[in-house]
């Protein structure tokens with residue numbers, strides 16, 4: 434049995450045909466930026482779910498700006514509701530029974546898969562407790578048209594422990610959100626909006642939700658139970674993006690279910706997914722320890738910007754990490770990078 438008809442649960446059901454229990458009475462739109470890297474299409478064909486494509490990210494901190502840009506689209510902005518409906522349809526085509534209005538309260542079956550999100554009861558049952566980023570997001574109509582090819586990330590005291598974002602759906606509709614490690618994200622959001630030049634004409638949606646922080650010490654299975662997606666904390670700690678790693682992990686779990694062997698899932702996850710999630714955690718920690726403004730300056734002046742643009746992968750950072758270390762060990766670059774920190 435799979436607990437939770439979110440992204441991870443429905444995708445896994447589409448691979449295995451397993452029964453899903455969902456506590457809500459129907460598919461609902463998940464609070465989410467809906468920004469998925471192009472890697473998502475290794476798992477799901479997005480087709481009509483795509484609202485927009487982006488090729489540029491601008492990271493801002495204080496007076497520093499890092500512009501990461503490529504010619505081709507790097508990420509999709511997705512209609513989250515259509516995406517869930519698509520996964521639901523695929524799971525039903527595979528023969529999976531999705532039971533709405535059914536909450537898991539500790540019932541046992543041969544296998545219990547916790548795909549029940551950030552506040553997972555299955556995770557709780559096996560002793561996994563997450564730390565969280567608290568978020569608030571609005572979908573809004575802007576007063577002025579915006580560039581549809583660019584997402585914006587804003588780092589600063591207005592979002593302690595995380596950042597604020599702006600993701601364009603089209604040239605006048607955007608998702609603006611903000612995350613914090615503690616406190617009320619809505620209050621931080623209001624003060625962020627008051628102090629920026631972003632002009633909002635109308636608020637279309639308001640959403641608030643939790644992002645679990647990846648923790649490499651957490652187990653993802655115990656006995657006949659396994660966790661996948663947010664329930665397992667399979668989220669990029671730096672950006673909060675969890676969809677692609679959730680799908681990737683669900684693929685491994687689907688193979689494990691074929692073998693009726695959850696330890697296979699844990700073994701493959703340790704080998705193929707966890708090291709990349711650990712890279713995102715390292716990046717997150719760097720932004721907590723050092724001033725983001727200095728990190729962006731160092732990236733601009735130490736040649737990292739070009740490396741990131743060439744690598745162009747929003748999930749797999751291992752190759753980029755190796756190259757960045759190699760580049761920064763060159764004396765000239767090292768001096769420039771150190772100067773950027775002073």
Ligand SMILES: Cc1cc2nc3c(=O)[nH]c(=O)nc-3n(C[C@H](O)[C@H](O)[C@H](O)COP(=O)(O)OP(=O)(O)OC[C@H]3O[C@@H](n4cnc5c(N)ncnc54)[C@H](O)[C@@H]3O)c2cc1C
Pocket residue numbers: 436437438439440441442454455456457463464465466467468469535536537538548549550551552553554568569570610641642643644661662663664668673674675676677679
């Ligand atoms: C504000 C915000 C912005 C984000 N932006 C992005 C982004 O741009 N890109 C990206 O990749 N990721 C983003 N994420 C993360 C992404 O949304 C999640 O990683 C992803 O949706 C997790 O999917 P999931 O299936 O694991 O969990 P969920 O989508 O949370 O699904 C869990 C399901 O389990 C059900 N459930 C819970 N408990 C039980 C129970 N006991 N019994 C039965 N059912 C139960 C819930 O009702 C829910 O339907 C964002 C998250 C937030 C909060």
